Amino acid sequence: MKYVRIYSFLLFGFLLVTWEFIAGFMSELVLPAPSVVVFTLWDGLRTGYLLPHIWRTTTEVLLGLAYGGGLGFILGLLMGENEFLRRLFYPYVIASQAVPKLALAPLFVLWFDFGITSKVVITALICFFPLLENTATAIQYIDPKKMELFKVLQATRLQTLIRLKIPTGLPSILAGVRVAVVLAVVGAVVGEFIGASEGLGAMIIASQGMMDTPLMFAILIVLTLMGMILYQTVHLIEKLLLKHYKEDGL
Template sequence: MRKIPIYSFLLFLILLLLWEWTARGMSELVLPAPSVIGETLYSGLISGYFNAHIVQTSVEVLIGLLLGSLLGILFGILMGEFESLRKLLFPYVIASQAVPKLALAPLFILWFGFGMTSKIIITTLICFFPLLENTVTAIQYTDHKKLELFRVLGASRWQTLLQLKLPAGLPGIMAGFRVASVLAVVGAVVGEFIGGSQGLGALIIASQGMMDTPLMFSVLILLTALGTFLYFIIELIEKRVLKPYVKEKKR
């Protein structure tokens, strides 16, 4: 897992101190001090107030990320391998991504209800495109010399895909997976904004209604922590998965 450089940590401390100093002359409603936010966050975690919301959002994020990634890779492989399918479907894929998910969220709430299903579908759609795009690109831009070698050796399309295209495209696919892990949090929160009584996104709307700005900042910190944790976990998996290929290139 990536280590945080000491100068980045020092910059964080400086910004935190500046924020604390600035917030002392302002109302908590406008800008609460980090000490106040920290106290709210700590008391919420200790009392268990945040627990159900964290679990709800985490489940939506994980299921949506898994489904979106699997579908993205599957359709990416199909569209990368079959040019006719890519030409047929790609305009529709682009059109679906051009529509803001915030605009689609009310429809999903109407179709699938206020439960977890609608939030998972929104998250899945948001995670789908990065994996699709990166997988298609990885398959299309495979080294032509290696492709020619596989043809000379009489490898089938299936063998070429499994033994050349996917292994060579793993860095790009994993990069898409990292992007999707951060976007998954956005998808879950968007769904909870529109319709939901539980989850960190719903808690932000509730804190806005109560005019509790420290609580709102506390939830934002939890969402940031969730997204960052997912990103670093996937980065760790990526290093493990790509380790054999990195060693092979160094030889």
């Protein structure tokens, strides 16, 4: 297992070399070489051309993740604790997720204008469900013996939720956060596809119109790195929190 990272790095290098080789037989319009894409990306960062768009998309992702994830977590707690609320709201939650977000995006632009608000709403809607589903499921399936112990100790419902259910369900809840952070990037870009003058999604549409394929690939690399950084950040927080709870014997 200690050599897995080395193998992964070698595989990455092999894929880059293969891509560079194949691109040499194709038009840059169809498939630009990695060297061309990296040069385009570096030039965009060096000149500051991409920086406002990166900042705009990052802001949309973080705000959407905060609002959608926070609301999903709170409603997940309520629905996990209360069967009446779960039966009442769950069909509507499923219905909201069944509708393609790309179909809703024009409506959000119409309701909230072309500014950042419509993109944040779309991102929040996409991030909402993973947190709600994982949170509601996590706090429902608790070891009956631990529940019985809290009853013997005469813990209140709120104390049981805070001291037992949330810590015990933390791995599942954080798994929902990991899914949400990746989907948040997708949500922000989908919103920018519909109507935006700034942001990486808008840049993809612009590069497509200019037939600038290297720029399009460069933006895709930035989006990929953004998603990976967010994912790894949550993963690091997860390891620290779970280590803390393991040390506490939870």
